Amino acid sequence: MGGGQLVGGCDTIKRTGKVVDVVVGISGASGVVYGIRLLEVLADLGSTTHLVMTEAARRIIEIETEESPIDVEMMADRVYSPRDFTACIASGSCKFDAMVVAPCSMRTLAGIASGVSDTLITRAADVCLKERRRLILVPRESPLNLVHLKNMVAATEAGAIILPPSPGFYSKPETIGGMVDAVVGRILDLLEVEHDLYQRWRTPLSGNAYNDENQIGKR
Numbered sequence: 001m002g003g004g005q006l007v008g009g010c011d012t013i014k015r016t017g018k019v020v021d022v023v024v025g026i027s028g029a030s031g032v033v034y035g036i037r038l039l040e041v042l043a044d045l046g047s048t049t050h051l052v053m054t055e056a057a058r059r060i061i062e063i064e065t066e067e068s069p070i071d072v073e074m075m076a077d078r079v080y081s082p083r084d085f086t087a088c089i090a091s092g093s094c095k096f097d098a099m100v101v102a103p104c105s106m107r108t109l110a111g112i113a114s115g116v117s118d119t120l121i122t123r124a125a126d127v128c129l130k131e132r133r134r135l136i137l138v139p140r141e142s143p144l145n146l147v148h149l150k151n152m153v154a155a156t157e158a159g160a161i162i163l164p165p166s167p168g169f170y171s172k173p174e175t176i177g178g179m180v181d182a183v184v185g186r187i188l189d190l191l192e193v194e195h196d197l198y199q200r201w202r203t204p205l206s207g208n209a210y211n212d213e214n215q216i217g218k219r
Contacts, residue, residue: 028056051076103140
């Protein structure tokens, strides 16, 4: 498994979760930290990861993080060129379990929603949809226009899950890493992978007693 410096703020990760084989797409939108952190956690959990990064994503990694694109590639088990349509994940006969695009640019979303497989990310996503596998899209844009919203509806109707990167604040995250982990934790929930990345609503974290005073209860 690959490994790198942790981006998030969680010291321990529960390792009793289901092992999965996941394609991770990182497209050219702000929020590449979500894809990077997902790779880190999946590697720590013993899962197999297939990474596809667009050229724009590589540039944004250098702008938004302290990692280099090569550092990120080392976190994955397999890395593919975004234009390599001979890659195994471009075929439905490749038995990966699920795919996550984090972040998902509006261009990538449009390609997935319309079935235009002009990159390996959109082709692998199309494979997920036609093979009825789980496809999770983490869109990163604000505000959203009508075209964006219609594309999200179309992708959802085709079988994808839209997961906006909107962390809950009832656990009072103190760092950016904590907010990133809240989003990545929701992705892992949808992948049916056990983890301990964030505190669930009115639920103890890491065996600590639930403290109602730390939660939202006063309006």
